[in-house]
Amino acid sequence: APWVKFGLKNTVTDAVLEVIYVHKWSHKPHLEYVYIVIDSTSSAAAVNAMFDNRGSDEDLPIEVVAYNRPKPDNYTPGRATAFTYVYGRNSHGNSRRRVGSSSRDYYVFTVNWRGNTRDKTILDAGKTHAHRSYMFASRLDSVETRAKNLRDKTKSVTIEIEEWSPRRVDIYQDAAESKFVAVAASSPGTLSTSCPKAGTSLVCEGYSTPKIYYQPLFYMQCGTSTPLVFDPYHFTPLPGGRTFPQHAASGSAVRSYEKVCDLSARPTWKLIGFFDPNCSSLNTINENSYTYDGATCDSVGSTPTTSPSQSPSTSPTSNPSKAPSHSPTEPPPTMSPSTSPTSNPSKAPSH
DSSP states (O other): OTTOEEEEEETTTOOEEEEEEEEEEOSSTTSOOEEEEEOTTSOHHHHHHHTOOTTOSSOOOEEEEEEOOOOOTTOOGGGSEEEEEEOOSSOSSOEEEEEEOOSSSSOEEEEEEOOOTTTTOOOOTTOEEEEEOEEEEEEGGGHHHHHHHHHTTOEEEEEOGGGOOOOEEEEEEETTTTEEEEEEOSSTTOOOOOOOSTTOEEEEEEESSOOTTOEEEEEEEBTTBOOEESSTTTTOOOGGGOOSSSOSOTTOOOOTTTTTSOTTSOOEEEEEEEEOTTOTHHHHHHHTTOEEOTTTTOOOOOSOOSSOOSSOOSSOOSSOOSSOOSSOOOOOOOSSOOSSOOSSOOSSOOO
16 A cells, blocks of 8 residues: 555564665575665665674574555545556466666566576577566456456467478569569468569578578568668667667657658568578668569560450550551441341441
């Protein structure tokens, strides 16, 4: 409750250190660290002296004690707004959740996978770990009911590389037209693609699922710019020689697309597949500003069709035919011949 404070009690001397709040609890079970904020009048030396256990052969138990203060009038905690994080339960492996401020230029929220060799949850090359959790905001009095409903929907799974059924994803380019496209195989397990258009060439071979030593490749689009990047932050500016992540000047924002995109626009990133980072042809595509075009591999027919069009044009084309006919087409017979002669003779009787 907000009117309750707590302290850390030396159970040998009964001295209590009042704590304003906990900055960070230990995330390692074998290191009993806790980062606390105390009153500015208490020096580090005084705190160390309060819990000095030198000269003793016994551990010094430290107890958490609460300071109960008068409850405010008309306090109804159920109406308060609460933010809840539903992580799950009995999930295999070991992960770390971190929320809070730091020296970085953003508010930290991370879930770090911390597998170990003991229960074989360490992530080897090619493995994939996925974790589904939930966050929601609600009234405090509805937290328990909502959280219980979401608890069993959480999921934690590690996928071995042999469990995937990948398909090939290849990048083709048309150097003459400065275009490129990613072509995926027709079905999972198919490891070949095709690009029938003349003049195109295969430049990089990839896969739809993770592969050892391969990295995710993103297609970025912002206006007419369509580069391919392994690092979504490749176009992040680093002003004044700054380095990531402390790269933002005080009071300013740094956008990860600033080098290639107008700040009034919002780019998109799409995962193309997993590719060998040593594929040098990707540099050619980016350096020459090739444009991503889904029709790059579409082949245009070189021979005329055998049947006439059902909807002929009513005006001549602007360009002459490359294969003109040698004789005019014959008009088809009328579908509704007359059953009686006309009252006036034809001006152009047939032969």
